[in-house]
Amino acid sequence: MPNLPLEKLGYWFDTTNHSGYLEQDRIKVTDWFRIIPFILMHVMCLGILWVGWSWELVTVAFLLYALRMFAITGFYHRYFSHRSFKTSRLVQFLFAVLGASSVQRGPLWWAAHHRKHHRHSDTDKDVHSPHHHGFWWAHIGWITSPSNFPTDYSQVSDFTKYPELRFIDRFDTIIPFLLGLILFSIGGFPYLIWGFFVSSVVLFHITCSINSFSHLWGTQRYSTSDQSRNNLFLALLTFGEGWHNNHHKYPGASRQGFFWWEIDLTYYVLKLLSFLGIIRDLRPVPQRVLEDC
Ligand SMILES: [Zn+2]
Numbered sequence: 001m002p003n004l005p006l007e008k009l010g011y012w013f014d015t016t017n018h019s020g021y022l023e024q025d026r027i028k029v030t031d032w033f034r035i036i037p038f039i040l041m042h043v044m045c046l047g048i049l050w051v052g053w054s055w056e057l058v059t060v061a062f063l064l065y066a067l068r069m070f071a072i073t074g075f076y077h078r079y080f081s082h083r084s085f086k087t088s089r090l091v092q093f094l095f096a097v098l099g100a101s102s103v104q105r106g107p108l109w110w111a112a113h114h115r116k117h118h119r120h121s122d123t124d125k126d127v128h129s130p131h132h133h134g135f136w137w138a139h140i141g142w143i144t145s146p147s148n149f150p151t152d153y154s155q156v157s158d159f160t161k162y163p164e165l166r167f168i169d170r171f172d173t174i175i176p177f178l179l180g181l182i183l184f185s186i187g188g189f190p191y192l193i194w195g196f197f198v199s200s201v202v203l204f205h206i207t208c209s210i211n212s213f214s215h216l217w218g219t220q221r222y223s224t225s226d227q228s229r230n231n232l233f234l235a236l237l238t239f240g241e242g243w244h245n246n247h248h249k250y251p252g253a254s255r256q257g258f259f260w261w262e263i264d265l266t267y268y269v270l271k272l273l274s275f276l277g278i279i280r281d282l283r284p285v286p287q288r289v290l291e292d293c
Pocket residue numbers: 117121210211215228244248
């Protein structure tokens with residue numbers, strides 16, 4: 001780990017593989033300096049005490065939540081992590097930008113960690129297993145650890161050939177910053193606080209709940225080798241990702257609600273996008289998997 005604060009300051013803006021972090025620092029610790037921006041993002045939510053609230057502001061926050069939740073579930077997860085459908089380079093880029101505006105770092109970082117999660121689910125190599133590392137570490141702690149800051153490009157070699165994706169991943173604060181700037185120029189501090197900070201923090205914790213709660217609470221239709229669960233409440237909040245036991249059973253499918261009664265908003269939007277010709281080749285759940293309950 002670099003000793004100079006100035007050098008570490010650079011990591012806030014340029015994440016070039018966090019090369020200053022040395023192997024001996026790759027342990028279960030929190031780098032408080034590195035996560036100051038992340039902490040400030042939470043503190044800024046208190047701005048609602050100052051700017052107040054209105055239905056308009058709540059609507060702005062909700063719309064940005066919905067749009068970006070879809071970018072995370074539909075693209076960061078089902079496309080970049082699992083390649084469960086195909087699309088053009090332009091659409092891939094546009095949704096990478098939208099996903100990056102969620103302040104959950106770049107698509108390559110996100111997908112690389114998630115692919116490892118599926119490979120090592122609920123073993124000691126799963127960096128966010130609540131069964132091995134406790135609830136809080138699984139929910140949020142793992143993100144604060146130097147060992148998890150770098151992007152392991154070997155996990156996402158199918159996407160590293162796109163320089164535009166590597167750029168978003170390297171300078172992962174640019175797009176969130178631009179979103180904040182746009183909101184501020186439209187509606188001043190009230191839009192910035194509600195549309196950016198509140199919306200992003202809520203979106204962040206609900207996304208993380210799939211790592212924490214979805215491996216703890218709910219039912220298991222399939223006996224997978226992990227503790228993944230199906231949970232209707234989380235599926236509604238996360239636009240379909242709460243059908244997590246289904247997902248661990250067959251991660252390659254574009255749908256996670258395997259049956260018509262399992263509400264999966266992300267899948268409905270993906271179907272619409274495929275109907276419009278924007279994406280294609282949505283991978284289905286094989287019949288043998290559906291019958292394997
Ligand atoms: Zn999982």
